[in-house]
Amino acid sequence: MYFNYQCFNIALRFLANVFLKTDKLYYNIYFAKLLRGDSAGGKVGARPSVCSPSVRIWRVLVCPDLAHSASFSKCTSSLTKEKSNEIKLLGTAASPFVNRVQFVLNLKSIEYEFVNENLACKSELLLTSNPVYKKVPVLLHANNPPLPESLIIIEYLDEIYPDIHPILPSDPLALADNRFWANYIDTKFFPMFEDLRRTPGKEEKEVIKKQMIEASKLLEEAFVKFSNGKAYFSGDNVGYLDVVLGCYLGWINFTEKHNEFKIINDDNRTPKLLEWTNRIWSHEAFKDVIPGDETLMNFYKMLQIYKPPRKA
Amino acid sequence: MAKNSEIKLIGTAASPFVNRVQFVLHLKSIEYEFIDENLASKSELLLKSNPVYKKVPVLIHANKPPIPESLIIIEYLDEIYPDIHPILPSDPSVRADNRFWANFIDTKFFPLFEELRRTPEKEGKEAIKKQLIEGSKLLEEAFVKFSNGKDYFGGDDVGYLDIVLGCFLGWTKFVEKHNEFKIIDEVRTPKLLEWTKRIWSHEALMDAIPRNETLMDFYMMLQINRPPRKATSS
Numbered sequence: 001m002y003f004n005y006q007c008f009n010i011a012l013r014f015l016a017n018v019f020l021k022t023d024k025l026y027y028n029i030y031f032a033k034l035l036r037g038d039s040a041g042g043k044v045g046a047r048p049s050v051c052s053p054s055v056r057i058w059r060v061l062v063c064p065d066l067a068h069s070a071s072f073s074k075c076t077s078s079l080t081k082e083k084s085n086e087i088k089l090l091g092t093a094a095s096p097f098v099n100r101v102q103f104v105l106n107l108k109s110i111e112y113e114f115v116n117e118n119l120a121c122k123s124e125l126l127l128t129s130n131p132v133y134k135k136v137p138v139l140l141h142a143n144n145p146p147l148p149e150s151l152i153i154i155e156y157l158d159e160i161y162p163d164i165h166p167i168l169p170s171d172p173l174a175l176a177d178n179r180f181w182a183n184y185i186d187t188k189f190f191p192m193f194e195d196l197r198r199t200p201g202k203e204e205k206e207v208i209k210k211q212m213i214e215a216s217k218l219l220e221e222a223f224v225k226f227s228n229g230k231a232y233f234s235g236d237n238v239g240y241l242d243v244v245l246g247c248y249l250g251w252i253n254f255t256e257k258h259n260e261f262k263i264i265n266d267d268n269r270t271p272k273l274l275e276w277t278n279r280i281w282s283h284e285a286f287k288d289v290i291p292g293d294e295t296l297m298n299f300y301k302m303l304q305i306y307k308p309p310r311k312a
Numbered sequence: 313m314a315k316n317s318e319i320k321l322i323g324t325a326a327s328p329f330v331n332r333v334q335f336v337l338h339l340k341s342i343e344y345e346f347i348d349e350n351l352a353s354k355s356e357l358l359l360k361s362n363p364v365y366k367k368v369p370v371l372i373h374a375n376k377p378p379i380p381e382s383l384i385i386i387e388y389l390d391e392i393y394p395d396i397h398p399i400l401p402s403d404p405s406v407r408a409d410n411r412f413w414a415n416f417i418d419t420k421f422f423p424l425f426e427e428l429r430r431t432p433e434k435e436g437k438e439a440i441k442k443q444l445i446e447g448s449k450l451l452e453e454a455f456v457k458f459s460n461g462k463d464y465f466g467g468d469d470v471g472y473l474d475i476v477l478g479c480f481l482g483w484t485k486f487v488e489k490h491n492e493f494k495i496i497d498e499v500r501t502p503k504l505l506e507w508t509k510r511i512w513s514h515e516a517l518m519d520a521i522p523r524n525e526t527l528m529d530f531y532m533m534l535q536i537n538r539p540p541r542k543a544t545s546s
Contacts, residue, residue: 156407156408218364
């Protein structure tokens with residue numbers, strides 16, 4: 001009985017992709033809302049505690065939170081174009097952390113298989129590969145244990161492919177400095193974006209915007225120091241911090257546009273960073289990696305449902 | 313003992329992050345000058361050396377730019393003194409796995425201690441204690457995997473995770489005593505418990521982990537400078 005439900009569900013998702021022409025993520029949101037009976041005033045993000053049996057069965061079909069959801073990933077991922085290799089990357093297009101790893105794999109000309117993950121409905125493969133955090137990206141390399149955490153993956157790739165476009169510098173002091181700023185970007189700078197999204201009041205949002213602007217000044221200084229007059233943080237070629245910060249550019253542009261302020265695309269406050277962003281956007285290894293506005297908007301809508309803004 | 317008076321470590325005895333660096337410097341037999349910092353009244357040297365975070369530890373090596381962040385300092389020391397008691401393993405996959413667990417300890421496990429201190433209500437505290445207990449189970453599994461029957465996370469001798477986790481043992485005992493529960497215990501985490509005894513008696517760590525009195529002084533300072541949150545009204 002359950003096997004039939006699974007087949008039905010897989011077929012339904014395939015049809016949605018083909019006929020509705022929606023990203024399967026958006027399809028999930030659309031139908032999830034439908035199931036909850038949400039209208040404009042409806043409460044989203046929480047599963048209804050009471051619903052009719054037919055709705056419950058329908059919910060199971062559309063987005064089963066069950067162990068067998070790996071079948072969805074395998075099925076839907078076969079619809080996308082991937083190269084088979086001993087390296088697999090579990091991820092989602094909208095995640096800058098995943099984009100980082102893609103950027104490094106491209107720079108090092110490493111073929112890999114991209115296993116697309118639906119974060120609203122995580123696969124068994126992801127849950128078993130990263131049982132501690134259950135997050136993307138996760139790198140699967142041959143028979144080695146799965147490797148989560150983008151910065152750890154980057155250092156690993158740089159250690160196993162040291163001769164092809166080295167990402168980190170070899171000098172221990174420069175290495176320490178690069179790691180410091182990557183840590184700053186991930187633990188101080190980028191969390192402000194989510195904070196901004198989830199903070200309800202206008203005044204509180206303004207406070208966070210100010211913090212982001214202060215942070216952008218620090219990043220401008222860091223860029224000037226590291227680049228030393230050259231095109232990238234690492235000098236003549238793209239390196240660690242270009243990858244670490246560069247992969248946020250999609251979300252930076254998105255946030256700037258939707259909150260009507262400039263973070264690093266400001267020619268007065270961060271002129272060097274602004275020039276750098278133009279180089280990153282047009283870099284060959286980067287071009288197909290950063291997601292477009294539509295993908296980010298779909299992901300943003302999913303976040304608004306599953307991790308809604310705090311109440312004022 | 314390798315003489316090296318070029319290394320200065322800005323820190324405070326009660327900080328487990330500072331203790332980590334001390335542990336590594338002792339293991340590698342590196343002499344250094346310890347600059348004691350009063351965190352309630354930070355020195356100009358600290359504020360200039362770590363303008364972004366203004367925190368300890370900071371390593372100053374000769375005339376080079378200062379290096380903050382304990383895990384970054386450890387990797388730096390391991391890179392400039394690779395032949396004396398290597399800290400990180402050489403295999404890239406095992407290195408990555410070590411880094412993953414260090415990240416877990418610093419971003420998920422240890423912040424719970426501060427969260428426990430600052431949470432006012434009993435129910436809130438109980439919820440955090442449960443998370444600490446869950447965290448300890450994960451660490452027990454990690455220890456069994458990494459040690460593979462040997463004494464330490466690093467195998468026969470102390471390695472990266474022994475240092476990263478070992479330096480929290482002073483605070484772990486303090487928190488257990490003052491909250492009347494066990495984080496590391498003989499039923500739930502037997503292997504970790506045996507390991508803690510080895511770490512406490514390890515020569516290179518013995519002088520680094522602060523005594524209860526030092527921790528109590530630091531705890532009192534935290535209670536004043538970063539008091540527990542107010543309880544929400546029922």
